Amino acid sequence: MKIAKKDWFFIGLIVVVVGVFYAISGEVRTKKVPYDDKHMKFYEAFQKGQGKIELDAQCPVCHNENGGVPFPKDHPVKPADGPMRCLFCHKFKQK
Ligand code: HEC
Ligand code: HEC
The missing domain is CATH 1.10.1130.20 (Flavocytochrome C3; Chain A, domain 2)
Known part of the structure; x- marks a missing residue:
């Protein structure tokens, strides 16, 4: 399957969302x-x-x-x- 330009946009969006969740969970790990x-x-x-x-x-x-x-x-x-x-x-x- 060839990845179209607009698919790359969604892939990028998912990466950003996952990154934000990761950053938030970092705060919760604080002692x-x-x-x-x-x-x-x-x-x-x-x-x-x-x-x-x-x-x-x-x-x-x-x-x-x-x-x-x-x-x-x-x-x-x-x-x-x-x-x-x-x-x-x-x-x-x-x-
Ligand atoms: C911006 C967020 C933030 C603020 C505000 C903050 N801390 Fe921390 N503190 C951390 C982080 C991140 C660590 C690193 C280790 C951990 O707790 O996971 C840490 C570590 C500590 C530790 C050492 C824990 C250990 O034994 O490893 C103590 C004690 C501590 N903080 C006390 C305080 C006190 C008291 C205040 C207020 C005067 C304060 N902190 C304000 C984020 C913060
Ligand atoms: C009466 C003195 C005293 C006061 C007041 C005090 N602490 Fe502490 N705190 C300590 C001591 C001593 C330690 C290290 C040993 C221990 O865990 O009891 C500590 C450790 C910590 C740790 C590290 C815990 C860990 O898992 O390593 C954090 C976070 C913390 N205090 C936050 C706070 C915050 C937030 C306040 C204010 C709401 C506060 N302390 C007020 C004496 C105090």
């Missing part, structure tokens, strides 16, 4: 917030309806480069970039 005693209060506050942006502001108390839990070298955002939306990338675990 989730551990369900342990250090992070429990965030799960509880979130269940009580507290906003994620407010909770994000509390992560740097422990997660910081000045003696706290350091970020990996290849972390996509650094504290110097300004306020970090931790929970936008690191989701809560489903129970």
Whole structure:
């Protein structure tokens, strides 16, 4: 079968769609917030309806480069970039 020009257009479209799904699934693979005693209060506050942006502001108390839990070298955002939306990338675990 000979592939016509308009078929190539559809093949290209499928490649793009698959690529977008792949990119989205990459975000979901990011490590989730551990369900342990250090992070429990965030799960509880979130269940009580507290906003994620407010909770994000509390992560740097422990997660910081000045003696706290350091970020990996290849972390996509650094504290110097300004306020970090931790929970936008690191989701809560489903129970
Ligand atoms: C009381 C201190 C403390 C606070 C506050 C805190 N963390 Fe952590 N976090 C830790 C420590 C210590 C570790 C590493 C060891 C562990 O998993 O408990 C960690 C590990 C993590 C990890 C890596 C988990 C893994 O699988 O390797 C993520 C993601 C994380 N925290 C996200 C957050 C987010 C998001 C917030 C804010 C909502 C937050 N943390 C607030 C202490 C804290
Ligand atoms: C733009 C998305 C994004 C944001 C915002 C973000 N992270 Fe991450 N973080 C990642 C990615 C990607 C990794 C690489 C490893 C992984 O989790 O899969 C990572 C890794 C980590 C790790 C190390 C996990 C391990 O043990 O390998 C910790 C701890 C962490 N992030 C905490 C935080 C905290 C706390 C904040 C907010 C102050 C934050 N992150 C904001 C995307 C993000």
